[in-house]
Amino acid sequence: MASLKDMRNQIGSVKATQKITKAMQMVAAAKLKRAQDAAENARPYAKRMASVIANLAKGVSGDAAPLLLAGTGSTQKHLVVVATADRGLAGGFNSAIARAARDHIRALLAEGKTVRVITVGRKGRDQLKRLFGELFVESFELGKALDLTTVQPIAEAIFKEFDEGRADVVTLFYSQFKSVISQVPAAKQLIPAQIEASAEDASGGAVYSYEPSEEEILETLLPRNLTVQILSSLLENNAGFYASQMSAMDNATRNAGEMINALNLQYNRKRQAQITTELIEIIAGAEAL
Secondary structure (H helix, E strand, C coil): CCCHHHHHHHHHHHHHHHHHHHHHHHHHHHHHHHHHHHHHHHHHHHHHHHHHHHHHHCCCCHHHCCHHHHCCCCCCEEEEEEECCCCCCCCCHHHHHHHHHHHHHHHHHHCCCEEEEEEECHHHHHHHHHHHHHHEEEEECCCCCCCHHHHHHHHHHHHHHHHCCCCCEEEEEEEEEEECCEEEEEEEEEECCCCCHHHHHCCCCCCCCCCCCHHHHHHHHHHHHHHHHHHHHHHHHHHHHHHHHHHHHHHHHHHHHHHHHHHHHHHHHHHHHHHHHHHHHHHHHHHHC
């Protein structure tokens, strides 16, 4: 049985842990505001670009359509891009994304498809490499800054796989930021580019005349759009990570407080029992005299 000194050390250790989790919660809350603003500010740009591409896509068809829009005509070769965070201590945030990607990869392999994997973020790499290490193409770490410069190497790796015929379909897995308490793992098809009905309606029915042709504009715009879509998804991921970490550290702080209360109660009972035992021994010794 633990001595009083051991119990005091344990209480002190839990209190120190509680201070750390509280500090991490406050840091995550401060960073969440900036990350949330960045994610929300990127949405209108990505939505407007999707609207322009949807309008351009109406004017191209058949062999004139760029491969990034029309695809190769096959769905045999799949490239799965999995975006998680570099760090943990965020509850099930990283695991949820990795689980969704893992289920998708297994379903594709069961259908006899060829699958290759690119990971963005250390946590996704560590979780998936144990299962699909032979499918890995490349892994990227995010670092601190999230901008087009950070995303460009990822986009170039995807283009290389597609251009060299090793991928027909490219799908990105990330966490969509809904609110501070809700982050939903999502899949976004990057190649062939998907034209959403909401993007088509955003033009308000206006008819545009383009110079140069729609095909030439799309050849330039589609690679840029892919980079923007990746950046927007990573910004959503970043906001979701800090929201999940803030919630996880808040729960850890509360649990530490409950543990401290329980340990203090045990400590006081043991101390009281020890004092009582010592008094009984003193009284018994006095009577013996």
